[in-house]
Amino acid sequence: MATNHLSRREFLRNSALATGALLLSGTTLSSFSVSKKITVIVMGAGFAGLSAANQLKKKGYNVIVLEAKGRIGGRVFSTPIQDNSPLIVELGAEWVGDSHTRIKELCGEFGLKLNNNQFDSDLIYRDEYFTTGRWKYSDEWEVKFNKILKDFHQFSQDDKEKLDRMDWWRFLVNNGCEGRDLEIRELLDSTDFGETIRHVSAFAALAEYAESSPKNEMDFKIEGGNSQLAHKFADAIGRENIHLKHAVTKVIQPRKGKVTVECSNGKTFQADKIICTLPTFAVSKVIWEPGLESKYIAAINELQYARINKNPVLFNDRFWKREDFDMVTDRVPHYFYHATKNQQHEKGVLLSYTIGDKAAVVAAQTDEWRAKQIDETLAKAFGPVKDKIEGQLNYFWGSDEYSRGAYAIYGKGQWFRVMPILKRPHVNTFFAGEHLADWQGFMEGAINSGEEMAEKV
Ligand SMILES: Cc1cc2nc3c(=O)[nH]c(=O)nc-3n(C[C@H](O)[C@H](O)[C@H](O)COP(=O)(O)OP(=O)(O)OC[C@H]3O[C@@H](n4cnc5c(N)ncnc54)[C@H](O)[C@@H]3O)c2cc1C
Known part of the structure; x- marks a missing residue:
């Protein structure tokens, strides 16, 4: 190149x-x-x-x-999980990235505190539960992917435009990502783009991964929302x-x-x-x-624009234990994260985050249906949790009156x-x-x- x-x-x-x-x-x-x-x-x-x-x-x-x-x-939308609750959740943007210098500077100017909002991911994959650190990509793929990230910095404009004409899923396949590695990457990366990676420009994806902070810009949140x-x-x-x-x-x-x-x-x-x-x-x-x-x-x-559904669920205790808990799954409730990290309280919120077609399905159902799906998924890791649910919100950006999506x-x-x-x-x-x-x-x-x-x- x-x-x-x-x-x-x-x-x-x-x-x-x-x-x-x-x-x-x-x-x-x-x-x-x-x-x-x-x-x-x-x-x-x-x-x-x-x-x-x-x-x-x-x-x-x-x-x-x-x-x-x-x-x-607009698409930054912090709200209490219930009327009069001190627990604040984000129905829109969640993370401030470490490389996002201007927003960090503005927070400094305005006296807003940025709290660490990084997570370490558990995984449910093919009916097996893996805690963080107990799952990873194959060594072979790790080596290949690190080389891809490094090589990107040498790409010419022509290389980048060629890359843009391919989707991210195809690029991964063509570069030797397969089987379990491919399925897990697809689960993870599609949460970043809000639709399947088969719809995402390989250039947009690779540029993001090659130029982002180690936690992929999922680093901070502003105190108070x-x-x-x-x-x-x-x-x-x-x-x-x-x-x-x-x-x-x-x-x-x-x-x-x-x-x-x-x-x-x-x-x-x-x-x-x-x-x-x-x-x-x-x-x-x-x-x-x-x-x-x-x-x-x-x-x-x-x-x-990406279809993202955010479904924050209030639980009467933080049974997930780790403040920095998040979890990717291959179930309907695609991705969970602890949405009340740094907010001291005996209760806590796990946010169930879905994208694309899954988001549209989840959004169209009742609270009862969503609670059942969440219970069935989390049971794999924590046993039944339905009785701990005290309430939930749901916001589907795919039908937001003005954007009809979360982001382009x-x-x-x-x-x-x-x-x-x-x-x-x-x-x-x-x-x-x-x-x-x-x-x-x-x-x-x-x-x-x-x-x-x-x-x-
Ligand atoms: C679910 C979700 C998750 C996200 N996660 C992150 C994240 O973790 N980190 C991150 O940095 N970003 C994230 N984002 C993206 C971030 O929220 C957006 O990039 C950003 O807020 C967009 O700002 P904007 O001003 O461009 O658009 P908007 O915030 O959409 O502002 C446009 C405004 O125009 C108004 N409007 C529309 N039509 C009219 C009209 N006719 N007349 C007058 N006003 C009108 C709208 O109501 C809106 O308030 C996320 C977004 C969503 C939805």
Whole structure:
């Protein structure tokens, strides 16, 4: 393979810079010299929108944040497991990665504590239970995979684009992963992408594994829940500038003059620029005048989002004993982890996490059905646990009204082709969000892309 050290991150940073150059060439200088008077509408109060608004506010711009839901945070969604319970669970993003420098920096700035949230995995595979340390991949595959991770850093751009045209499952098979190794990798890796790895670009997967922290960015959680960061952002932006229950329905952008944004509640806002941080499903529901270019619409139509179901279950004791307990299974409740690590209490929450088709099945059933599946699966390790269940929540991102998924999933041939199209601005609208980021699928990515677009404006 030819050597070229352009990483996934560098590629995206470079393409973002190119987008920025295009934007600057299409905008009059006068609009930049009166920054104080410029008003920017930010569509969406997830981490991309809030981080963009925070940066703009710091620079002295007028900011109007329009959010469809009745809460801030978007796909970061911390909530008590039951009304008045001190135990907080995450229905959206869970882990802050050790390599995620910007979110760690912001937590420092805002005085938020990051707690260790690393786990060591047990496994249930083919009706056998293995505690952590008692299962592993074959030595042969370990050697091969470590070499693959190392070689990735020598890949040329051409190598990477070739890799992108293959799915991750096929890549593993072609590189000698088979039998038990393949089945376990498929179980584990598909939890990262939220759909079977047969749908994931081999480039997106390998770049993630080769460039991530040893625990694959499953390192920390913000004390009190990840939504604490959304609240800190909102205080810095000024709550009066954030309008909840304001779903944008129409964006009118004349070639000259102000943009007008209409909301479903009849309110209308005017501004000079827009930063749109909506997931692509929500972008497609907005009426754009003039309309989005056909290539942009085709890119939206191509991109899928992962179906993840989160089912946190409250138990009256922490029978799993280890605070850092998690477990991968080949059963219907695919993956369990201790969701109340670092929260002192006699009760505790195990979160049952499912992806893809399994997630859709689990989401469609009753609490009773889910409890039975969980009981039958955990019995293998702990004996019957059904009587210990005190309650549960369930959130299926596959039917979330605005995203219809947890995060974007770049499939075969999409990373280098689809993402650059989705990053293109539309008249005075700049697009941001997790799906357009270098750290795609992470809070870090959402923040990076929000701040990057705030710089461009
Ligand atoms: C189940 C799950 C697990 C995850 N796990 C992790 C993890 O462990 N670690 C990690 O770093 N990341 C994780 N993520 C990803 C992370 O949550 C996202 O990358 C990030 O929060 C996305 O932020 P965003 O601002 O791009 O989008 P969003 O948070 O979706 O923000 C967009 C906002 O726009 C609003 N909106 C939509 N339509 C309109 C409209 N018409 N008008 C106005 N507002 C509108 C939405 O309501 C939303 O609030 C996970 C996500 C999910 C769902």
